[in-house]
Amino acid sequence: MFEPILIAQLQEAEQVRSMRPAQVAAASKSAVLLSPVQWSVLSLTSLLTLWWLVSWQGWVAPLFLPSPQAVLAKLWLVSNQGFMDATLGQHLAASLSRIGLALLAAVLLAIPVGLAIGLSPIARGLLDPLIELYRPIPPLAYLPLIVIWFGIGEFSKVLLIYLAIFAPIAIATATAVRAVEPSRIQAAQSLGATRVQLISQVIFPSALPDILTGIRIGLGAGWSTLVAAELVAATRGLGFMVQSAAQFLVSDVVVLGIAVIALVAFALELGLRYLQARYVPWHGRG
Amino acid sequence: MSSLRLQQVSLRYESASVPVLDAISLEVNAGELVVALGPSGCGKTSLLKLMAGFVAPSGGEILLDGTPVRAPGAERGVVFQDDALLPWLDVLGNVAFGLKLRGVARAEREARARELLQLVDLGGYETQRIWALSGGQRQRVGLARALTADPRVLLLDEPFGALDALNREQMQALLLRVWQASRKGVFLITHDIEEAVFLASELVLLSSRPARVVERLKLDFGRRYAAGEAVRSIKSDPEFIRIREQVLSRVLGALAVAA
Numbered sequence: 001m002f003e004p005i006l007i008a009q010l011q012e013a014e015q016v017r018s019m020r021p022a023q024v025a026a027a028s029k030s031a032v033l034l035s036p037v038q039w040s041v042l043s044l045t046s047l048l049t050l051w052w053l054v055s056w057q058g059w060v061a062p063l064f065l066p067s068p069q070a071v072l073a074k075l076w077l078v079s080n081q082g083f084m085d086a087t088l089g090q091h092l093a094a095s096l097s098r099i100g101l102a103l104l105a106a107v108l109l110a111i112p113v114g115l116a117i118g119l120s121p122i123a124r125g126l127l128d129p130l131i132e133l134y135r136p137i138p139p140l141a142y143l144p145l146i147v148i149w150f151g152i153g154e155f156s157k158v159l160l161i162y163l164a165i166f167a168p169i170a171i172a173t174a175t176a177v178r179a180v181e182p183s184r185i186q187a188a189q190s191l192g193a194t195r196v197q198l199i200s201q202v203i204f205p206s207a208l209p210d211i212l213t214g215i216r217i218g219l220g221a222g223w224s225t226l227v228a229a230e231l232v233a234a235t236r237g238l239g240f241m242v243q244s245a246a247q248f249l250v251s252d253v254v255v256l257g258i259a260v261i262a263l264v265a266f267a268l269e270l271g272l273r274y275l276q277a278r279y280v281p282w283h284g285r286g
Numbered sequence: 287m288s289s290l291r292l293q294q295v296s297l298r299y300e301s302a303s304v305p306v307l308d309a310i311s312l313e314v315n316a317g318e319l320v321v322a323l324g325p326s327g328c329g330k331t332s333l334l335k336l337m338a339g340f341v342a343p344s345g346g347e348i349l350l351d352g353t354p355v356r357a358p359g360a361e362r363g364v365v366f367q368d369d370a371l372l373p374w375l376d377v378l379g380n381v382a383f384g385l386k387l388r389g390v391a392r393a394e395r396e397a398r399a400r401e402l403l404q405l406v407d408l409g410g411y412e413t414q415r416i417w418a419l420s421g422g423q424r425q426r427v428g429l430a431r432a433l434t435a436d437p438r439v440l441l442l443d444e445p446f447g448a449l450d451a452l453n454r455e456q457m458q459a460l461l462l463r464v465w466q467a468s469r470k471g472v473f474l475i476t477h478d479i480e481e482a483v484f485l486a487s488e489l490v491l492l493s494s495r496p497a498r499v500v501e502r503l504k505l506d507f508g509r510r511y512a513a514g515e516a517v518r519s520i521k522s523d524p525e526f527i528r529i530r531e532q533v534l535s536r537v538l539g540a541l542a543v544a545a
Contacts, residue, residue: 183368184370184372187364187366189357190362190437193387280374
């Protein structure tokens, strides 16, 4: 869900960076009518208007495409009275606590593992193949096995999301550690840094911007996995809400659920970008 | 009075057929400014890495006050070509970093860092972010950082190589003032002939790979600057020009022999 957005943004930033001043001027001249944000608002407003128009004119049956008003009304109803024995807030809280728990576990374990892989050839030899082995497998492919082993309870879901988040963070950390400028390390050594000081005061802070990017990518992967996991086995959660609403053909709840899932993902992404801007402002300006 | 001595030091990387350094002997004593001058790629940076302890020599010995150098350490301060500053710390934090590693209390290390920032003309820049500084300012922070740890010798790896001519001349003058104030032994490598002749109290001319010492010159232009003479007056002195040309022809000669 996140990765394509992220990559597109990176490419865009890269293009802008590689442009000569004249090209940048030419590129911004073509967008002289509106700022990029204004264009974004325009495209989103157009989409909403089109949606409203289609449902208002009755071009598509409400079963297939409920009107915006119906979805908003459902937002009110599900927030207050609930759907499938839980309010929207409870579904949301169930999903958020799962991803929060998985993220916490992944950050606590993946960063040390990534540091070890980046710093020690032995750890790299031992752990790298294990991560590379499971990483390319879509989590939903091994979900059945996890369910057989650990049942359909909370643990299985959190474990599945944890696995999805772990690999991107561990790999980002290991790569970042190996990319630390040698002169930075040598400078600290010439100031008398011990190995522990070198890791905690030079290597880790140097790697932090890329670790945060790894967390962003991991969180995106985790969120997609979470929703998918709740489609399979759950009694609460946004994915479960969408899935059961679909079974009863309550399409306005389906649309509502999808919209909430998208908004939460967007909010998480913004939150992490804020953390990056706040805590690693030197990123890219070294 | 500290001294860093290299005795018949050689360096050969396993994969390479030609050694990088061949039987280099030199001495950096307190109060001396030794400049190693050589063509690009001759192994100057490798020489400095040996002295700093980042690389072990294949032969010969490196002694700091009689003790063999085996690893990097705070008694040999290094200033890097690419400043190698830590961007998450402000200017003061970078300069005080060495003392922080040693566990010196905050107030004390910051007071010392402030003094050194004054010495490199960066008083008032304490809370600036590293990325907001110019190249010359960054190098001055790097110099102050290396000095805070109070090393016995100071090693500089082409510290002004990336600066424009004007900035470079100011930095050379600054380095001479710092050198005179600290009375430390300084070792600097450069490929800039004028810079070498101006700064050096001893100029060591290296050949291209494998680097050997082809000439040693005792010079006093740096001391003349430190004694109060103006930079331009020294650099336009016929004696300065004569030695610069002599060194240039030796460098060209060394290159021709190598080719």
